[in-house]
Amino acid sequence: MTDEKIKIAIIGTGNIGADLCARLLKNPQFEVVAFVGRRSDSPGLIKFKDYVKFTIPTGVAGLLEISSDFDGFFDATSAFEHGRHWEVLKPLNKWAIDLTPSQVGLPMVPELIGVSDKFRIQKDTFANYSMVTCGGQSSAPLIHAISRNSEQVLEIEISSSIASKSAGPATRLNIDQYIESTENLTKLISNCEQVKAILVLNPADPPVMMRTTVHAKILRYDLVAIKEEVKLITNKIKNYVPGYDVVVEPYISSLNTVSTTVKVTGAGYYLPSYAGNLDIINAAAVETAMRHTETIRGKPIGF
Amino acid sequence: MDSKLHLYDVTLRDGNHALRHTLNSKFVSDYCKIADNSDVWAVEVGHGNGLGASSFLVGKSSEKDIELLTIARSNLTRTKLAVHAIPGFATIKRDLLPALACGVDIFRIATHSTEATTAQKHIEFLCNRDATVHGVLMMSHMNDISGLISQSKLMQSYGAKAVILMDSAGYFLPNDVHERVDAIKNALDIEVGFHAHNNLGIAISNAGQAIQSGASIIDGASMGLGAGAGNAQLENIVSTGIRNKSINVDISKFLEMSQKVESEYPDKLPLVTSSSIQSGMAGVFSGYAPQVKLISEELGINPQNLWEEISRRKLVAGQESMVREIAQDLMNL
Numbered sequence: 363m364t365d366e367k368i369k370i371a372i373i374g375t376g377n378i379g380a381d382l383c384a385r386l387l388k389n390p391q392f393e394v395v396a397f398v399g400r401r402s403d404s405p406g407l408i409k410f411k412d413y414v415k416f417t418i419p420t421g422v423a424g425l426l427e428i429s430s431d432f433d434g435f436f437d438a439t440s441a442f443e444h445g446r447h448w449e450v451l452k453p454l455n456k457w458a459i460d461l462t463p464s465q466v467g468l469p470m471v472p473e474l475i476g477v478s479d480k481f482r483i484q485k486d487t488f489a490n491y492s493m494v495t496c497g498g499q500s501s502a503p504l505i506h507a508i509s510r511n512s513e514q515v516l517e518i519e520i521s522s523s524i525a526s527k528s529a530g531p532a533t534r535l536n537i538d539q540y541i542e543s544t545e546n547l548t549k550l551i552s553n554c555e556q557v558k559a560i561l562v563l564n565p566a567d568p569p570v571m572m573r574t575t576v577h578a579k580i581l582r583y584d585l586v587a588i589k590e591e592v593k594l595i596t597n598k599i600k601n602y603v604p605g606y607d608v609v610v611e612p613y614i615s616s617l618n619t620v621s622t623t624v625k626v627t628g629a630g631y632y633l634p635s636y637a638g639n640l641d642i643i644n645a646a647a648v649e650t651a652m653r654h655t656e657t658i659r660g661k662p663i664g665f
Numbered sequence: 666m667d668s669k670l671h672l673y674d675v676t677l678r679d680g681n682h683a684l685r686h687t688l689n690s691k692f693v694s695d696y697c698k699i700a701d702n703s704d705v706w707a708v709e710v711g712h713g714n715g716l717g718a719s720s721f722l723v724g725k726s727s728e729k730d731i732e733l734l735t736i737a738r739s740n741l742t743r744t745k746l747a748v749h750a751i752p753g754f755a756t757i758k759r760d761l762l763p764a765l766a767c768g769v770d771i772f773r774i775a776t777h778s779t780e781a782t783t784a785q786k787h788i789e790f791l792c793n794r795d796a797t798v799h800g801v802l803m804m805s806h807m808n809d810i811s812g813l814i815s816q817s818k819l820m821q822s823y824g825a826k827a828v829i830l831m832d833s834a835g836y837f838l839p840n841d842v843h844e845r846v847d848a849i850k851n852a853l854d855i856e857v858g859f860h861a862h863n864n865l866g867i868a869i870s871n872a873g874q875a876i877q878s879g880a881s882i883i884d885g886a887s888m889g890l891g892a893g894a895g896n897a898q899l900e901n902i903v904s905t906g907i908r909n910k911s912i913n914v915d916i917s918k919f920l921e922m923s924q925k926v927e928s929e930y931p932d933k934l935p936l937v938t939s940s941s942i943q944s945g946m947a948g949v950f951s952g953y954a955p956q957v958k959l960i961s962e963e964l965g966i967n968p969q970n971l972w973e974e975i976s977r978r979k980l981v982a983g984q985e986s987m988v989r990e991i992a993q994d995l996m997n998l
Binding site: 519521523526531534535537538541542558560561562563564565566567570573575577609610615616617619621623 | 720721722725752753754756757758777779780782783785786787807959963978979980981982983984986987989990993
């Protein structure tokens with residue numbers, strides 16, 4: 363039934379917004395009602411103008427005029443802009459999914475819903491979910507597995523490397539916010555205050571696939587159980603991020619940390635497969651929108 | 666001393682790689698006391714990968730950057746205090762603000778040679794607070810000359826007062842240095858600096874070439890103390906500069922600094938080992954040496970194969986955690 367589709371707006375026409383648009387246009391559960399940029403010559407807007415009902419080149423104010431046409435919106439601009447967008451759109455009483463590291467909303471890692479009590483879907487239409495960062499989404503399951511199977515996390519570190527070509531101007535300007543919000547998510551999952559996040563951009567051509575490594579100093583842990591849990595969660599994530607693979611299984615490093623590395627290969631909606639960082643955050647955002655809609659409708663999508 | 670030539674001492678920063686980040690405040694204090702009476706223009710202090718880089722990934726510092734900076738600050742009156750900071754490791758709030766408060770004179774904001782845009786926020790933030798900021802392009806052999814010019818221009822446009830080319834893998838030959846320094850010098854309005862590594866045994870020649878080609882900031886370390894095969898030996902930049910009349914300073918304090926390093930760290934002095942030659946020829950960041958050594962020994966594989974594969978995959982500084990995955994792949998071939 364078409365009227366059961368989740369009607370959404372996407373703000374931001376850069377790499378993340380364009381990938382999200384391409385992805386949702388292919389998803390039968392969604393209808394992309396509006397695609398919002400700030401310039402009429404933005405390549406993202408031009409590319410999708412025949413496929414989206416409203417392409418709006420004048421910023422978020424344009425959404426106020428069509429507010430009855432959509433259920434919620436995704437913000438793929440920058441950490442600096444999300445706060446402002448949220449202020450403008452808040453009165454509409456809709457849900458927002460924030461793909462910037464602004465930390466305005468509640469952090470959300472969809473595969474941990476029901477597994478960790480720290481991630482809950484709001485029961486109200488009005489909500490703001492923060493997807494944190496690609497480093498956060500890719501490390502969260504590993505941090506969860508490590509924390510759950512040890513008595514205490516003393517110190518934990520997340521380092522990610524991504525292809526330069528997948529990092530647009532907002533990501534580059536937001537690098538401090540990226541670090542801060544990844545660290546805050548790490549603290550939330552691990553209950554540990556000693557955290558560090560690192561981001562490295564690699565310009566190699568052909569571009570590199572995203573890698574995220576977790577190093578954790580932990581007390582009284584069960585390595586076998588950690589390995590099992592990582593395997594379990596990985597299989598779950600693969601339902602919506604098929605390119606999520608553990609490339610170095612949890613092991614005890616020479617630094618006496620438990621360490622593990624995942625590789626994220628993108629599904630290739632807008633940018634090619636090297637953009638696993640976009641894939642994982644966008645896939646998580648879509649999953650969050652589905653879970654939220656299911657919760658407020660009180661029934662599975664499509665029924 | 667030629668007022669236009671600045672001798673920039675990285676012993677207490679790049680040297681921290683050779684010390685596996687165990688530099689302590691006592692040594693910083695002793696060293697800075699000598700440096701302050703020398704013709705060294707600036708002393709750079711901190712973790713080998715710069716402020717905020719202490720980590721499992723690239724090595725934990727035994728003392729915090731801010732402790733080392735504070736003790737250095739209290740011992741420097743003439744010579745400037747400088748730091749190196751890489752966006753992605755260091756943040757404005759956690760690392761740059763405390764360094765500003767501590768009274769650091771020169772901030773070097775460093776990126777991989779193609780990623781200058783990641784430094785815009787940090788450079789602009791510091792310039793707005795009237796700090797002296799220099800941009801650094803690391804692993805400069807991984808970009809071509811026109812690319813280095815455009816990246817340098819970006820750093821200049823953000824407010825950097827100098828741009829430093831780092832030959833982080835010790836890959837360049839003197840002519841490579843000449844072409845790059847000369848081209849950037851001609852394209853930019855700000856100062857140009859050069860930072861050599863000694864993987865191929867020619868760090869001093871490369872530093873000397875940079876001076877001849879118009880670089881006005883020259884990096885060196887006492888005893889060459891630095892990552893991998895080490896940096897250009899500062900006292901030999903001076904000795905050769907005196908011989909060809911490009912430098913006019915009293916060498917005695919430089920020799921005293923050198924003796925200080927030699928006597929304190931006799932077993933940490935860098936050597937041009939077969940591993941550093943492999944990393945230099947492969948163009949891989951010198952800082953990978955400890956990881957390559959550790960993992961090739963642990964998994965029983967030939968380090969040369971590992972260096973070559975790291976090079977083939979074009980790893981940049983900060984991807985140390987990939988060495989294990991690459992080694993595993995080599996074993997599964």
